[in-house]
Amino acid sequence: EIVLTQSPATLSLSPGERATLSCRASQSVTTKLAWYQQKPGQAPRLLIYDASTRATGIPARFSGTGSGTDFTLTISSLEPEDFAVYYCQHRANWPLTFGGGTKVEIK
Amino acid sequence: EVQLLESGGGLVQPGGSLRLSCAASGFTFGTYTMNWVRQAPGKGLEWVSSIIGDVDATWYADSVKGRFTISRDYSKNTLYLQLDSLRAEDTAIYYCVKTIVPQQAYFDSWGQGTLVTVSS
Numbered sequence: 001e002i003v004l005t006q007s008p009a010t011l012s013l014s015p016g017e018r019a020t021l022s023c024r025a026s027q028s029v030t031t032k033l034a035w036y037q038q039k040p041g042q043a044p045r046l047l048i049y050d051a052s053t054r055a056t057g058i059p060a061r062f063s064g065t066g067s068g069t070d071f072t073l074t075i076s077s078l079e080p081e082d083f084a085v086y087y088c089q090h091r092a093n094w095p096l097t098f099g100g101g102t103k104v105e106i107k
Numbered sequence: 108e109v110q111l112l113e114s115g116g117g118l119v120q121p122g123g124s125l126r127l128s129c130a131a132s133g134f135t136f137g138t139y140t141m142n143w144v145r146q147a148p149g150k151g152l153e154w155v156s157s158i159i160g161d162v163d164a165t166w167y168a169d170s171v172k173g174r175f176t177i178s179r180d181y182s183k184n185t186l187y188l189q190l191d192s193l194r195a196e197d198t199a200i201y202y203c204v205k206t207i208v209p210q211q212a213y214f215d216s217w218g219q220g221t222l223v224t225v226s227s
Contacts, residue, residue, distance in 0.1 A: 001169070034213045034214075036152075036214070038152075043202055043217035043218070043219065043220060044152065044202075044214070044217060045217075046207065046213060046214060046215045049207060049211075049213040050213075055207070055215060056215075087151065087152050089152075089154075089213075089214070091211065091212040091213060094157075094166045095154060095166065095167075095168050095169065096154040096157070096166075096212055097154060098151060098152040098153065098154065099151075100151050101151045101152075
């Protein structure tokens with residue numbers, strides 16, 4: 001099983017600041033990695049897939065980079081609606097796994 | 108518009124069973140890999156099971172293997188998850204999820220979730 005480790009667990013930032021979230025895989029997933037956003041009481045929303053492709057309707061301030069074992073989700077300038085929990089997920093093999101999540105909170 | 112509507116959750120005693128259903132519409136149901144993802148209260152996301160479109164190959168998380176069974180009814184556009192031998196740690200919201208393209212396990216459409224509570 002591929003373990004995905006996200007860091008930091010919590011990120012405290014102000015609106016307008018840049019957010020950098022990390023996801024590290026225990027073995028290579030090539031670029032078979034996605035990022036999701038989840039707000040309280042809501043189902044997750046797909047942001048990024050194949051490490052760097054934005055899903056339909058996702059604003060350009062969200063970007064993903066990385067390959068192999070190290071991945072980054074960057075939010076270039078935080079909007080009030082971006083404060084949420086973010087998860088990474090791989091599809092390199094079975095079983096699929098998610099990271100533990102990073103909470104982006106208002107400072 | 109893709110719609111996924113789960114039902115069947117509820118309170119069940121340890122060792123009991125439940126069957127979750129997910130009524131799907133707005134896409135070619137039989138072509139897509141369909142999935143169940145769960146989230147325990149206050150915890151992160153956990154992939155549970157997938158069934159591959161057209162071929163009906165199935166995959167399970169180790170935590171549920173041998174206890175849960177995923178299936179689909181093509182005529183009813185409905186996904187199922189049979190939950191047997193339930194444990195307290197199975198308590199979670201169970202989401203029915205569609206993949207972004209038929210054979211790529213990225214989750215682009217999610218239902219609203221159905222809550223399963225395992226408690227005596």
